[in-house]
Amino acid sequence: MNDRLKYTVPLILFAITVGFAFNNDFRDGSFTLLLMVGYIMFFIVVKREDQSEEPDNSGIATASGIPRTPYQLYHGDELNFSDEELKAILTKRFPYYNQLSAIQKERFLERLQDFIANKVFKIHDKTGFKEMPVLISAAAIQLTFGLKKYLLPNFEFIHVYPEEFVRIHDTICFLEGNVSGHAINLSWKHFLEGYATPDDGQNVGLHELAHALYYQTFIVEENIDNNFRNGFDDFNINGNKVFAQESKPGNDLYSDYALKNFQEFWAESAEIFFEKPAAMKAAYPELYDTIKLLLNQDPYNKIATETTL
Structure with missing residues (x-):
């Protein structure tokens, strides 16, 4: 997943959800809570994905080249x-x-x-x-x-x-x-x-x-x-x-x-x-x-x- 999208989209949705909750005085609390839990789980999955990704390089390289990940x-x-x-x-x-x-x-x-x-x-x-x-x-x-x-x-x-x-x-x-x-x-x-x-x-x-x-x-x-x-x-x-x-x-x-x-x-x-x-x-x-x-x-x-x- 694109690094920017996988963080930006959930953050925008999360902000919308929080705004919705405040504007409605948390009247639909169960729906809001469900959305928040869903976003939290999304971040956990993304984090695990980051930790499991490995670059294409085989071995430690001194040659130039940008890996797929920031590390x-x-x-x-x-x-x-x-x-x-x-x-x-x-x-x-x-x-x-x-x-x-x-x-x-x-x-x-x-x-x-x-x-x-x-x-x-x-x-x-x-x-x-x-x-x-x-x-x-x-x-x-x-x-x-x-x-x-x-x-x-x-x-x-x-x-x-x-x-x-x-x-x-x-x-x-x-x-x-x-x-x-x-x-x-x-x-x-x-x-x-x-x-x-x-x-x-x-x-x-x-x-x-x-x-x-x-x-x-x-x-x-x-x-x-x-x-x-x-x-x-x-x-x-x-x-x-x-x-x-x-x-x-x-x-x-x-x-x-x-x-x-x-x-x-x-x-x-x-x-x-x-x-x-x-x-x-x-x-x-x-x-x-x-x-x-x-x-x-x-x-x-x-x-x-x-x-x-």
């Missing part, structure tokens, strides 16, 4: 990336992967293939790139590489926007990324910037995936990694000490946004742990050691995992 939808289990394709992308754009041993690289690729296959990628742009599902999924594997549970199954959908996107909730808010319901939402521009400068402590991919890992563990409470769940109590203890310290003048390892609440503090801790491990270890050694045990990784010593999983 591109890709099921990860249909992308079928070869290991060689993944290696080429990771070697060029993902510094973490290049620091791994040969055995760890094999394990990373296995997990990456598994993660991609379990997600649906919705790209809100005319064209998509192979790097989008690969690198975003790689960020998830980086964060969870020392854990046994790494799929984050609650988050079936990954939405990729070209730049900042808008969330309307009470007030209009521009976001670089967020986690909502069953979706992880990211600005591709800011995601790439996070990995282009891997030592500035700012990485929106790691930030949002840290939120997702917490949500999977403590809110959904399914597919839980016991090492992470059991170790988070120690993070709460040491993290609260650092949170209080960073709130005082003269301490600036964390941003002001991280001090907004403890959830943001946790997410930014993950960013700093991977991108500025020396600075965290020097300023807050107990917190660094806590996160090292929590995630079973030691980026300061360039050790991806302390034990073989």
Whole structure:
């Protein structure tokens, strides 16, 4: 159905119905109610139609061309990336992967293939790139590489926007990324910037995936990694000490946004742990050691995992 017609026509009819109801003082209430229910059901059907539509493009394409829908939808289990394709992308754009041993690289690729296959990628742009599902999924594997549970199954959908996107909730808010319901939402521009400068402590991919890992563990409470769940109590203890310290003048390892609440503090801790491990270890050694045990990784010593999983 034409995108404009399928929304405009019902809205016009709905407005006419509301006008009819007011002009007749709702005397024919049952008829009015029936029409309103009918329009609501129409919108539900249209919404489901939108969610089920898929573009003609087969695979993630870099070629020009406008898809039939305002977004591109890709099921990860249909992308079928070869290991060689993944290696080429990771070697060029993902510094973490290049620091791994040969055995760890094999394990990373296995997990990456598994993660991609379990997600649906919705790209809100005319064209998509192979790097989008690969690198975003790689960020998830980086964060969870020392854990046994790494799929984050609650988050079936990954939405990729070209730049900042808008969330309307009470007030209009521009976001670089967020986690909502069953979706992880990211600005591709800011995601790439996070990995282009891997030592500035700012990485929106790691930030949002840290939120997702917490949500999977403590809110959904399914597919839980016991090492992470059991170790988070120690993070709460040491993290609260650092949170209080960073709130005082003269301490600036964390941003002001991280001090907004403890959830943001946790997410930014993950960013700093991977991108500025020396600075965290020097300023807050107990917190660094806590996160090292929590995630079973030691980026300061360039050790991806302390034990073989």
